[in-house]
Amino acid sequence: MVTIQDVAKAAGVSPMTVSHVINDHPHVRSETRERVLRAIAELDYRVNVAARNLRTGRTGTIGLAVPEVDRPYYGQLGAAIIAAAARHNLKVAIEQTGASREGELAALALSRNRLYDGLILATVGLGPADTDLLKVDYPMVILGERIFDGPVDHVAMPNVEGARAATAHLIERGCRRIALIAGAPRDEVEVSGLRHDGYRQALDEAGIPFDPRLLAAIEGLTMEEGAAAARRLNESGAEIDGAFCVTDTVAIGALRGFADAGVRVPQDVKVIGFDNIAEDAYTIPSLSSVDPDHPLMAAQAVGFLVKRLAEKGKKRQVAREFISHFSIVARESTGG
Amino acid sequence: MVTIQDVAKAAGVSPMTVSHVINDHPHVRSETRERVLRAIAELDYRVNVAARNLRTGRTGTIGLAVPEVDRPYYGQLGAAIIAAAARHNLKVAIEQTGASREGELAALALSRNRLYDGLILATVGLGPADTDLLKVDYPMVILGERIFDGPVDHVAMPNVEGARAATAHLIERGCRRIALIAGAPRDEVEVSGLRHDGYRQALDEAGIPFDPRLLAAIEGLTMEEGAAAARRLNESGAEIDGAFCVTDTVAIGALRGFADAGVRVPQDVKVIGFDNIAEDAYTIPSLSSVDPDHPLMAAQAVGFLVKRLAEKGKKRQVAREFISHFSIVARESTGG
DNA sequence: ATGAAAGCGCTAACAC
DNA sequence: GTGTTAGCGCTTTCAT
Numbered sequence: 001m002v003t004i005q006d007v008a009k010a011a012g013v014s015p016m017t018v019s020h021v022i023n024d025h026p027h028v029r030s031e032t033r034e035r036v037l038r039a040i041a042e043l044d045y046r047v048n049v050a051a052r053n054l055r056t057g058r059t060g061t062i063g064l065a066v067p068e069v070d071r072p073y074y075g076q077l078g079a080a081i082i083a084a085a086a087r088h089n090l091k092v093a094i095e096q097t098g099a100s101r102e103g104e105l106a107a108l109a110l111s112r113n114r115l116y117d118g119l120i121l122a123t124v125g126l127g128p129a130d131t132d133l134l135k136v137d138y139p140m141v142i143l144g145e146r147i148f149d150g151p152v153d154h155v156a157m158p159n160v161e162g163a164r165a166a167t168a169h170l171i172e173r174g175c176r177r178i179a180l181i182a183g184a185p186r187d188e189v190e191v192s193g194l195r196h197d198g199y200r201q202a203l204d205e206a207g208i209p210f211d212p213r214l215l216a217a218i219e220g221l222t223m224e225e226g227a228a229a230a231r232r233l234n235e236s237g238a239e240i241d242g243a244f245c246v247t248d249t250v251a252i253g254a255l256r257g258f259a260d261a262g263v264r265v266p267q268d269v270k271v272i273g274f275d276n277i278a279e280d281a282y283t284i285p286s287l288s289s290v291d292p293d294h295p296l297m298a299a300q301a302v303g304f305l306v307k308r309l310a311e312k313g314k315k316r317q318v319a320r321e322f323i324s325h326f327s328i329v330a331r332e333s334t335g336g
Numbered sequence: 337m338v339t340i341q342d343v344a345k346a347a348g349v350s351p352m353t354v355s356h357v358i359n360d361h362p363h364v365r366s367e368t369r370e371r372v373l374r375a376i377a378e379l380d381y382r383v384n385v386a387a388r389n390l391r392t393g394r395t396g397t398i399g400l401a402v403p404e405v406d407r408p409y410y411g412q413l414g415a416a417i418i419a420a421a422a423r424h425n426l427k428v429a430i431e432q433t434g435a436s437r438e439g440e441l442a443a444l445a446l447s448r449n450r451l452y453d454g455l456i457l458a459t460v461g462l463g464p465a466d467t468d469l470l471k472v473d474y475p476m477v478i479l480g481e482r483i484f485d486g487p488v489d490h491v492a493m494p495n496v497e498g499a500r501a502a503t504a505h506l507i508e509r510g511c512r513r514i515a516l517i518a519g520a521p522r523d524e525v526e527v528s529g530l531r532h533d534g535y536r537q538a539l540d541e542a543g544i545p546f547d548p549r550l551l552a553a554i555e556g557l558t559m560e561e562g563a564a565a566a567r568r569l570n571e572s573g574a575e576i577d578g579a580f581c582v583t584d585t586v587a588i589g590a591l592r593g594f595a596d597a598g599v600r601v602p603q604d605v606k607v608i609g610f611d612n613i614a615e616d617a618y619t620i621p622s623l624s625s626v627d628p629d630h631p632l633m634a635a636q637a638v639g640f641l642v643k644r645l646a647e648k649g650k651k652r653q654v655a656r657e658f659i660s661h662f663s664i665v666a667r668e669s670t671g672g
Numbered sequence: 673a674t675g676a677a678a679g680c681g682c683t684a685a686c687a688c
Numbered sequence: 689g690t691g692t693t694a695g696c697g698c699t700t701t702c703a704t
Contacts, residue, residue: 003697014675019699027673049451050395051697053386054680061429068415069430070614075411079404082432091451093397093429094405096418115385115427223618256618278406282559282592284620339681350691355683363689387681390696675704680697687692 002045011039022047061091062305063116065107067099067124071249072277074122077144080298081120088306090117099220101125111138118305127187139308143301145191153308153320155301157292159191162326163198164205166272166290167244169328171206173335175242175270177214178203181229181254182246184217191221195246195274213238221246226253227260234261240269248273248280248289255283255333271333285332292326300324338381347375358383397427398641399452401443403435403460407585408613410458413480416634417456424642426453435556437461447474454641463523475644477637481527489644489656491637493628495527498662499534500541502608502626503580505664507542509606509671511578514539517552517565517590518582527557531582531610549574557582562589563596570597576605584609584616584625591619591669607669621668628662636660 004022008015013036020028021036028036039045053059064081066074082092093116097103104125111119118139126133131150134140142154170178178199185193203210216233218225226245230253233240243258245251251273258265265271265285273280276291300322307320330336340358344351349372356364357372364372375381389395400417402410418428429452433439440461447455454475462469467486470476478490506514514535521529539546549572552565562581566589569576579594581587587609594601601607601621609616612627636658643656666672 001697004699005697015697016675016699017673020674023699029673032673046445046449048390048697049449050386050389050393051680052699054384054390054682054696055698055700057386057680059386069405069418070408070412070415072406072408072411072615075408075414076406078411078430079406079432082405082430091429091431091446093427094414094418095427096415109382110427113382113385223614227618252615252618256620256622259620278559279408279588279615282563282588284592284595286592337681340683341681351681352683352691353689356690359683365689368689384681387696388683390680390698391682391684393696673704676702678699678701680699682696684695685693688690 001048002043003048004045006043007036007039007045010043011036057114058117058309059115060089061093061116062302063095063107063111063119064092064122065095065097065104065119066122067097067103069094069096072279073247073249073275076277077122077294077298080295081302084295084299084302088302090302090306097122097125099124101127101130105133108133108136108140111140112136117309120301120305124191128189139305141301141304143297145194151319153304155297155304155322155324157297157324158326159194160198160201162274162290162292163195163244164202165198165326165328166274167199167202168205169288169330169334170242170244170270170272171202171208173242173266173270176208177211177238177240178208178242178244179214179216179233179238179240180244180246181216181218181226181233181250183219183221192246195244199244211238214240218250221250223249223253223256226250227257228253230254230257230263231261234258234263242270243272245271245273248275248277248287251287251289251333252279252283255285255287265333266335270335276329280329280331283333288331288334289329290326291329292324297322297324337384338379339384340381342379343372343375343381346379347372393450394453394645395451396425397429397452398638399431399443399447399455400428400458401431401433401440401455402458403433403439405430405432408615409583409585409611412613413458413630413634416631417638420631420635420638424638426638426642433458433461435460437463437466441469444469444472444476447476448472453645456637456641460527464525475641477640479633479637481530487655489640491633491640491658491660493633493660494662495530496534496537498610498626498628499531499580500538501534501662501664502610503535503538504541505624505666505670506578506580506606506608507538507544509578509602511606512544513547513550513574513576514544514578514580515550515552515569515574515576516580516582517554517562517569517586519555519557520553528582531580535580547574550576554586557586559585559589559592562586563593564589566590566593566599567597570594570599578606579608581607581609584611584613584623587623587625587669588615588619591621591623601669602671606671612665616665616667619669624667624670625665626662627665628660633658633660
């Protein structure tokens with residue numbers, strides 16, 4: 001293995017000078033720099049990142065903990081975060097938490113081990129009772145669905161408002177018996193609960209009475225459960241004419257479930273989802289959705305982390321918060 | 337920061353003993369172990385991974401370089417690899433190569449920096465001319481579509497055979513004018529070229545003459561291009577009754593493109609893809625596909641890497657190779 | 673502009 | 689079963 005010492009010897013300089021060259025420090029005569037670079041090339045020298053990490057106390061890598069990378073939503077979020085991190089010369093290591101509280105805690109522990117300089121955590125398992133666990137002494141950003149007003153930076157989407165707008169969109173298109181396909185709300189900051197609130201607000205505003213028979217509770221936010229929920233709704237005799245699905249993945253499942261039941265979308269039932277994933281434009285019918293601008297959220301989350309990294313020495317600052325904006329993307333599933 | 341020294345002092349033992357406890361070495365009296373563990377808990381000690389990496393020369397992390405995590409195929413592959421790696425106590429850092437040769441070379445360089453213990457590289461940009469670049473001195477596995485007979489481990493899928501079976505499946509279902517939607521073959525080991533070969537073989541075997549007007553060449557393997565290709569095929573007057581799409585992502589786009597053109601699937605045109613991604617079961621119509629058993633491929637790739645890690649000292653061994661098997665999953669898009 | 677000294681926190685190798 | 693020694697490769701600090 002070629003070390004900085006070998007390069008120094010070959011170039012006739014000290015290891016320090018080589019280090020300066022590698023790190024683009026200004027005070028190196030260009031002739032010296034040349035010589036060092038030539039030696040580096042000749043010996044095919046590569047910095048040992050582990051040694052540098054130990055010395056500097058930083059790894060140049062941030063962790064991204066998501067429930068599952070194979071859900072399109074998180075895949076697309078991951079891609080956006082990798083891109084945003086690359087702009088700050090940071091690498092991203094992706095952890096899968098399995099959508100469980102335990103997995104999310106494990107991700108926290110890894111950063112505590114100084115494996116990562118900071119962590120972006122897409123929480124779905126941790127709840128308000130766990131806010132103490134989030135009071136960590138390294139840079140962390142909570143991203144996505146849940147909202148904590150704890151002492152930690154977070155980037156969230158406008159869950160209530162987006163859900164309200166989605167439901168209002170269905171009402172505008174003439175729906176009066178609108179189903180909600182979502183998880184059973186577990187607490188006041190969790191995605192299904194928040195979007196449920198938005199759904200209820202839109203109904204209230206339109207003077208449509210809430211009917212609990214229109215709620216289809218699902219366990220996981222998967223296509224499979226979405227499809228099953230749609231079939232259940234059809235058999236239940238609830239006579240729905242619209243469905244707001246808590247995520248696009250669930251909505252894509254629901255489209256399938258309605259098709260299985262012989263229910264036509266959008267003629268019989270109009271469907272809208274949430275997230276505006278890439279697939280939405282290609283489903284049949286194409287899927288209307290709430291777009292919370294994930295690229296912006298990703299950039300913000302990385303930006304918060306980078307700010308914290310720069311603040312290293314300073315005392316704990318006040319927690320930063322960013323709530324994204326949203327727009328409704330109307331496609332065929334709500335009549336275009 | 338709490339170090340191993342602090343723990344040693346608190347427990348009244350040497351740092352080495354603490355190290356033994358941390359690493360689950362057997363020769364520690366259980367009473368001593370208890371004492372150390374208590375000290376660790378009291379001081380909230382965390383190993384410094386950077387220091388351990390420097391000392392051991394290993395990072396416990398493998399790199400996974402894929403074109404883009406937000407394509408469902410790579411997201412699902414990533415999830416499978418993360419799961420397989422976890423079984424060997426390895427973490428996975430995901431790099432995006434942007435489906436370019438440069439990006440793939442950059443991923444190689446990172447491992448050379450000892451950031452990762454090894455690399456799983458899903459190549460689409462590197463070609464046979466680059467085999468020399470793949471003769472690296474750290475564990476690496478080429479995964480996926482391309483086949484190199486170079487000196488490097490690789491896990492591949494049965495591209496030619498799978499494509500032949502997919503085309504034969506369409507023929508079996510009565511298709512005679514079968515379009516191929518794929519990239520323009522760039523060389524003899526690239527995915528579109530290999531699957532093109534399989535397509536041709538199936539036609540030959542069935543005695544169906546090859547008609548170049550049935551080829552729809554696309555630039556990128558995206559839904560967008562798949563949809564555009566389907567519309568083009570419809571307008572071209574080629575009068576197709578089947579379409580084999582080089583990947584499921586392309587096929588999902590094609591389903592949409594045919595729908596846009598008023599072409600009914602499967603009544604007018606039967607469609608089959610390749611990869612059997614999770615979405616296939618939920619498209620309307622659901623999508624028939626070739627399933628190359630990605631979980632198995634992922635497990636094999638990680639297994640190869642782990643073997644190389646264990647071989648550390650030994651001389652370069654012969655390259656290992658694993659070609660996955662496949663099965664045809666018939667769904668609605670080919671008539672069930 | 674360049675370099676000498678020191679040490680980041682851990683564990684391999686070996687003693688006892 | 690436990691401890692001692694040494695050093696992984698790099699960069700921070702401070703000198704010159």
